[in-house]
Amino acid sequence: MEIYGIDLADITFRGIHALMAAAWLLFDFIVFWLHFKIKDPDYPLDSRLERAKVMHGIDTVVAYVFLLMLPSGIILCYLTDTRIFTTAWLSWKHLLYGIIVADALYLLPISGTALKNLKAIKAGAENADELNREIKTRMNQAMPAVWLIWILVFAASLISVLNLKAPKGQDYIFRKTAAQAEQPIRPSK
Amino acid sequence: MFLFWLLWIVVVIGGFYMGIGYGLQMYRQGFETSLLLNTVIYLGCAFYGAPKFLKLILKR
Numbered sequence: 001m002e003i004y005g006i007d008l009a010d011i012t013f014r015g016i017h018a019l020m021a022a023a024w025l026l027f028d029f030i031v032f033w034l035h036f037k038i039k040d041p042d043y044p045l046d047s048r049l050e051r052a053k054v055m056h057g058i059d060t061v062v063a064y065v066f067l068l069m070l071p072s073g074i075i076l077c078y079l080t081d082t083r084i085f086t087t088a089w090l091s092w093k094h095l096l097y098g099i100i101v102a103d104a105l106y107l108l109p110i111s112g113t114a115l116k117n118l119k120a121i122k123a124g125a126e127n128a129d130e131l132n133r134e135i136k137t138r139m140n141q142a143m144p145a146v147w148l149i150w151i152l153v154f155a156a157s158l159i160s161v162l163n164l165k166a167p168k169g170q171d172y173i174f175r176k177t178a179a180q181a182e183q184p185i186r187p188s189k
Numbered sequence: 190m191f192l193f194w195l196l197w198i199v200v201v202i203g204g205f206y207m208g209i210g211y212g213l214q215m216y217r218q219g220f221e222t223s224l225l226l227n228t229v230i231y232l233g234c235a236f237y238g239a240p241k242f243l244k245l246i247l248k249r
């Protein structure tokens with residue numbers, strides 16, 4: 001469907017895909033920024049709990065963005081005439097996403113620990129020191145994985161920008177020709 | 190709960206789709222590093238998530 005020569009499906013999915021990547025990068029950074037005070041036992045409990053609630057909410061949005069990235073990307077491939085399994089640059093981008101999926105599976109049991117423990121402390125749990133220690137340990141354990149995701153999303157975005165296509169004709173903008181850029185992957189000798 | 194469903198659907202179904210797709214591509218075209226790595230990582234995630242996804246379905 002076109003309006004004023006603009007392919008609506010094409011531009012919508014490009015926009016959604018790009019916005020999701022931008023939101024992912026921003027929200028991941030906010031989560032990183034929030035975690036310092038949450039894991040600090042000297043900071044007032046109510047403020048830590050408030051921050052943990054905000055962080056949990058943002059993490060939920062990030063989870064949706066992460067999970068919808070794959071289907072939106074596959075739809076985008078069909079709309080922009082990009083072969084999914086035979087385009088060299090896309091296979092490297094998929095590899096980055098695959099590492100992010102594995103990383104997310106590693107983070108899954110860690111997420112929610114801070115909010116759960118802080119709620120328990122607020123409710124008057126006797127082992128507050130132990131719960132605080134667990135928050136700190138789990139968050140320190142998670143942060144390298146969070147940073148890795150941030151770097152991989154940034155790298156995947158960069159790969160996408162360098163391989164952008166013009167909506168009409170789906171030719172690469174920053175590459176010489178579609179034929180050169182979309183050469184099938186050659187087996188190594 | 191919806192998020193959990195979405196998570197395991199993407200990890201398992203998406204993982205098998207991508208892993209098998211790249212595996213078939215490697216079978217047709219021969220060995221290539223990115224194809225192999227994609228096959229391993231996506232199928233690995235799909236196999237890891239499959240029992241959890243099944244448990245989620247059976248629990249319903």
